[in-house]
Amino acid sequence: MERATTLGTGVRARNSLWAALTYKNRHWLALAYVIVVVASLWAIFPFYWMLLTSVRHESEMYSRDPALWPKSFTLQHYHAALFETSFPRFFANSFIVAASTTAVSVVVGAMAAYALTRLRFAGRPLIARMLVVSYLAPGSVLFIPLFALFVSLRLTNTLHGLALAHLTFTVPFSSWMLIGYFRTIPVELEEAALVDGATRWGALWRVVVPLSAPALVVVAVFSFTLSWNEFLYALVLVQRKEVMTAPVGLTFFQTADLFYWGAIMAASTLMALLPVLLYTLGQRWVISGWTAGAVKH
Numbered sequence: 001m002e003r004a005t006t007l008g009t010g011v012r013a014r015n016s017l018w019a020a021l022t023y024k025n026r027h028w029l030a031l032a033y034v035i036v037v038v039a040s041l042w043a044i045f046p047f048y049w050m051l052l053t054s055v056r057h058e059s060e061m062y063s064r065d066p067a068l069w070p071k072s073f074t075l076q077h078y079h080a081a082l083f084e085t086s087f088p089r090f091f092a093n094s095f096i097v098a099a100s101t102t103a104v105s106v107v108v109g110a111m112a113a114y115a116l117t118r119l120r121f122a123g124r125p126l127i128a129r130m131l132v133v134s135y136l137a138p139g140s141v142l143f144i145p146l147f148a149l150f151v152s153l154r155l156t157n158t159l160h161g162l163a164l165a166h167l168t169f170t171v172p173f174s175s176w177m178l179i180g181y182f183r184t185i186p187v188e189l190e191e192a193a194l195v196d197g198a199t200r201w202g203a204l205w206r207v208v209v210p211l212s213a214p215a216l217v218v219v220a221v222f223s224f225t226l227s228w229n230e231f232l233y234a235l236v237l238v239q240r241k242e243v244m245t246a247p248v249g250l251t252f253f254q255t256a257d258l259f260y261w262g263a264i265m266a267a268s269t270l271m272a273l274l275p276v277l278l279y280t281l282g283q284r285w286v287i288s289g290w291t292a293g294a295v296k297h
Helices: 002-024 026-054 076-083 087-118 124-136 139-152 159-182 187-195 200-211 213-229 232-237 246-252 261-281 283-292
Strands: none
Touching: 026 261, 076 087, 076 261, 087 124, 087 159, 087 200, 087 213, 087 246, 087 261, 124 159, 139 159, 139 232, 159 213, 159 232, 187 200, 200 213, 213 261, 232 246, 246 261, 261 283
């Protein structure tokens, strides 16, 4: 009874403190809400306009007074993108490249992060720093030597070659992200597994990886998104139309100086659905995975 009374008193004290702080800083709180609303509208409006354009009639797109809500809706642009162009093939190519890149990034990133956090060897800090440097290096600087290398290896105009090119920026990101998360996992759990006869490989995949599910989801979602939206390498390394990805394939929605904006926006909307679905399904793990490595134990 005494404990329940103490808990109730503590809850009331916290609520009173929060109410006092909210009342005292209500102007700042209102300003924060206004900023959040404005920033949200700023971020959402381009996607809203893309979706709106994809269901407008052609006559409304070129109106001098564009409306925020179409007078009538049509799905003819989606029909044109799906059945009158090569977009389904581009979409499938993008999915193959992004899915394979994501799978390899998660596996290689987990092994690299485990080695850099648990094993002791010469040059370990330098390798960790080089991961960051390689991830921050702009693609506009790397695509020329990468193209020369892929030409010599005969990896151009292939989906597996493009996936290998995407690994140059997804693996460093995956490794660096998992390094921060692996450091939060107690070493004692792995030591117990090693004492019971597990190998380092077994400790990684049976102990560390199951405990790192939130971080792995973050790595998978962001690796997929990076590969899915990548344009420069796909443009340089692939010239054959049948193996082009969707970001590059959208350039074919143009004839001379005529842009088919309805079909372009319809295809872009369909492209955006898959990453949005991934973020929606993995939202809980993404949030916990981002914040888990922020606290030092």
